[in-house]
Amino acid sequence: MAAFGTVFIPEMAISWFDGNSWSPAEIVSSESIQLHPGAHVLHYSSTCFEGLKAFRHEDGSVNIFRMDRNIERFSQSSELLALPEIDKDATGKMIIDIVSRFKDDVPEPPGSMYIRPTHFGTEPAIGKAASPSVTSCQYILLSPVGDYFAGGDTTLRLLLEEDGARCAAHMGMIKSGGNYASALRPIMKAKEEFNADQVLFCPNGDVQETGAANFLLIDGNEVITKALDESFLHGVTRDSILTLARDLGMDVQERQLTIDELLERAAKPGCEAALSGTAAVLTPVGTLIHNGKDYPVGNGGIGATTLKLRQALNDIQWGKAEDKHGWLTRI
Numbered sequence: 016m017a018a019f020g021t022v023f024i025p026e027m028a029i030s031w032f033d034g035n036s037w038s039p040a041e042i043v044s045s046e047s048i049q050l051h052p053g054a055h056v057l058h059y060s061s062t063c064f065e066g067l068k069a070f071r072h073e074d075g076s077v078n079i080f081r082m083d084r085n086i087e088r089f090s091q092s093s094e095l096l097a098l099p100e101i102d103k104d105a106t107g108k109m110i111i112d113i114v115s116r117f118k119d120d121v122p123e124p125p126g127s128m129y130i131r132p133t134h135f136g137t138e139p140a141i142g143k144a145a146s147p148s149v150t151s152c153q154y155i156l157l158s159p160v161g162d163y164f165a166g167g168d169t170t171l172r173l174l175l176e177e178d179g180a181r182c183a184a185h186m187g188m189i190k191s192g193g194n195y196a197s198a199l200r201p202i203m204k205a206k207e208e209f210n211a212d213q214v215l216f217c218p219n220g221d222v223q224e225t226g227a228a229n230f231l232l233i234d235g236n237e238v239i240t241k242a243l244d245e246s247f248l249h250g251v252t253r254d255s256i257l258t259l260a261r262d263l264g265m266d267v268q269e270r271q272l273t274i275d276e277l278l279e280r281a282a283k284p285g286c287e288a289a290l291s292g293t294a295a296v297l298t299p300v301g302t303l304i305h306n307g308k309d310y311p312v313g314n315g316g317i318g319a320t321t322l323k324l325r326q327a328l329n330d331i332q333w334g335k336a337e338d339k340h341g342w343l344t345r346i
């Protein structure tokens with residue numbers, strides 16, 4: 016099977032901001048876009064994106080999960096990067112239009128259609144290192160994706176990184192390209208030196224998140240994760256899982272979690288940890304690596320509560336459980 020995110024639907028929705036207004040959205044080929052080599056984004060990383068999914072239900076309908084929440088974050092990322100303001104309704108319409116057009120290409124569960132809105136500064140002005148791009152472009156790119164867990168469920172190994180940071184502290188809540196580039200070297204090093212799958216960034220011992228997913232500790236009836244601040248990405252999956260955990264009567268704690276507390280709790284037999292994000296929903300973490308030593312989380316295997324929470328979310332996405340919180344946009 017093709018790697019996640021490498022297959023694209025041949026057309027996309029696109030709109031350009033000329034400094035005054037957004038052009039009417041168009042459907043164009045997704046093969047290429049034309050940009051001036053001096054475009055602001057290529058020099059000063061004025062770019063942000065979103066990741067959300069559309070799911071096929073048994074009744075033949077296609078349903079987009081938490082579109083409003085993702086558009087809200089897209090708008091906020093654009094604002095924090097000093098990109099032109101997006102028109103949230105117009106972006107929503109672009110998403111619905113392009114997904115509707117390729118409705119037949121939305122895979123059956125456990126597959127889905129991954130939706131990638133992208134917004135970037137296009138102004139040809141290499142002298143603008145310290146000022147924003149006046150013009151920009153947004154497009155909605157689609158990528159059909161298969162079962163993330165097709166190879167069977169495994170657990171992840173996470174390296175706890177206290178010294179480095181994923182990105183600049185004030186950039187953490189922005190879904191912006193530069194943040195991922197800045198995290199690459201520490202992740203590559205962790206893979207090479209510790210056979211880690213991901214780095215769990217813990218600046219000054221404060222457990223934050225990995226390169227592209229949020230971290231949750233599940234200890235019996237307690238779910239513990241960092242409280243929202245501007246230093247990390249506010250995952251929609253994180254919010255959804257916490258909501259479902261509260262619905263199940265679990266004790267959800269959004270607060271600071273130190274490496275010391277994490278390792279202490281992880282040593283208990285029933286403890287679980289997981290990463291949350293749109294691509295994989297909830298992925299079990301089996302091992303934490305700290306100061307060159309491996310620490311299994313609980314028994315190091317796949318946690319039952321992790322699977323239960325993932326299933327509860329999948330059931331809503333796949334139309335098998337009631338959408339009590341109004342998370343689906345049906346098209």
Ligand SMILES: *Cc1c(COP(=O)(O)O)cnc(C)c1O
Pocket residue numbers: 066190224225226227228229248249250251252253291292293294
């Ligand atoms: C996208 C992302 C997440 C997960 O967000 P979701 O909305 O759940 O997909 C977490 N951390 C980072 C750094 C991300 O880019």
